[in-house]
Amino acid sequence: MIITCPHCKKDHNIDEKRIPPNVKMARCQGCGQQFPLDIPKADSPPPAPVPGPQPISLEASPDPDPSPGIPPSGETRRIGVSLSKGGVGKTTTSVNLAAGLALAGKKVLLVDTDTQGQSSFMLGVKPKGGLTELVTGELPPQEAIVQARKNLWILAGGKSLAGLKRLIDRKDYGGELTIAQALTPLEKDYDYVVVDTSPGWDPLTVNVLFYVNELMTPVSLEVMSIQGFGEFLKSIASIQKFRKEVQLRYILPTFRDMRVKRGSEFLEEIEKIYGEKVCSPIRYNVRLSEAPAYGQTIFEFAPGSNGAQDYRELIRKVTGEPDLFT
Numbered sequence: 001m002i003i004t005c006p007h008c009k010k011d012h013n014i015d016e017k018r019i020p021p022n023v024k025m026a027r028c029q030g031c032g033q034q035f036p037l038d039i040p041k042a043d044s045p046p047p048a049p050v051p052g053p054q055p056i057s058l059e060a061s062p063d064p065d066p067s068p069g070i071p072p073s074g075e076t077r078r079i080g081v082s083l084s085k086g087g088v089g090k091t092t093t094s095v096n097l098a099a100g101l102a103l104a105g106k107k108v109l110l111v112d113t114d115t116q117g118q119s120s121f122m123l124g125v126k127p128k129g130g131l132t133e134l135v136t137g138e139l140p141p142q143e144a145i146v147q148a149r150k151n152l153w154i155l156a157g158g159k160s161l162a163g164l165k166r167l168i169d170r171k172d173y174g175g176e177l178t179i180a181q182a183l184t185p186l187e188k189d190y191d192y193v194v195v196d197t198s199p200g201w202d203p204l205t206v207n208v209l210f211y212v213n214e215l216m217t218p219v220s221l222e223v224m225s226i227q228g229f230g231e232f233l234k235s236i237a238s239i240q241k242f243r244k245e246v247q248l249r250y251i252l253p254t255f256r257d258m259r260v261k262r263g264s265e266f267l268e269e270i271e272k273i274y275g276e277k278v279c280s281p282i283r284y285n286v287r288l289s290e291a292p293a294y295g296q297t298i299f300e301f302a303p304g305s306n307g308a309q310d311y312r313e314l315i316r317k318v319t320g321e322p323d324l325f326t
């Protein structure tokens with residue numbers, strides 16, 4: 001079979017039998033870029049979003065799956081906390097969501113796919129390895145995964161993820177399934193796997209989107225992030241072409257500040273389109289930014305704060321258990 005790279009137009013003569021099952025992306029050995037395997041036409045668009053500012057039109061992106069339903073119980077829920085932009089509260093949300101679920105008695109694995117490795121710092125643990133060492137086999141799962149609290153385990157990120165990115169890039173086929181292949185055999189031990197992502201669109205983000213089924217997207221109620229949200233919707237759509245299981249389930253407004261009018265308008269706008277998927281906002285709360293320095297979650301550092309209250313509300317929504325923590 002001849003496959004033409006949509007980027008550099010190079011023709012590749014490929015033996016179909018060499019392509020493992022489930023693989024949806026290939027990497028061109030000519031230009032090094034990835035492209036979808038089942039759209040081999042030369043003029044097909046690349047799957048990743050075009051970087052750079054683009055006008056956002058929420059009206060033009062109607063919600064493709066309006067049901068906010070909670071998946072059947074018994075299965076491990078895989079939630080990715082993701083949005084292209086940095087500083088919107090992804091890590092704060094991943095850590096406090098995971099910690100709150102653990103407090104509610106759920107068994108939780110928090111996976112950090114950010115090279116900054118903030119999640120373990122925020123929980124005050126110093127694992128000797130994490131996701132990279134798990135994938136490469138340098139550490140067995142029981143050493144790569146570290147218990148951080150009762151019911152809460154972490155698979156750390158950090159600088160070594162650069163090596164994991166290279167490993168993914170070197171694979172001709174199936175690089176996008178690397179994280180899924182590493183995590184799937186382990187997930188049965190947990191009720192929830194919560195995955196924190198890095199800002200931007202890189203091989204690790206794509207891997208996360210090929211693993212999680214539910215996406216939670218923190219949206220800072222600021223103008224710049226509204227732009228990021230529109231771009232993120234396009235990114236999700238480009239992955240859903242290959243993997244329809246990944247769904248935007250939760251839109252979480254963060255940095256809610258009643259004084260900023262533009263934020264309120266945006267909130268109303270997304271509520272109109274996304275209805276139930278829009279969670280109660282996380283208010284701007286200085287306690288949330290202070291807690292990490294003490295290696296504590298918001299529930300430990302300031303259990304009575306607005307930040308703790310807002311994250312408890314989020315956990316009630318995600319579990320579908322309205323009486324939790326009351």
Ligand SMILES: Nc1ncnc2c1ncn2[C@@H]1O[C@H](COP(=O)(O)OP(=O)(O)O)[C@@H](O)[C@H]1O
Nearest residue numbers: 086087088089090091092255283284285288289
């Ligand atoms: N609701 C909030 N109120 C105040 N500060 C916050 C809030 N959420 C996050 N922060 C702080 O904002 C910064 C960016 O948050 P972070 O969770 O690291 O974002 P991201 O992971 O998206 O880059 C951090 O210093 C964090 O402590």
Ligand SMILES: [Mg+2]
Nearest residue numbers: 090091114118
């Ligand atoms: Mg982060």
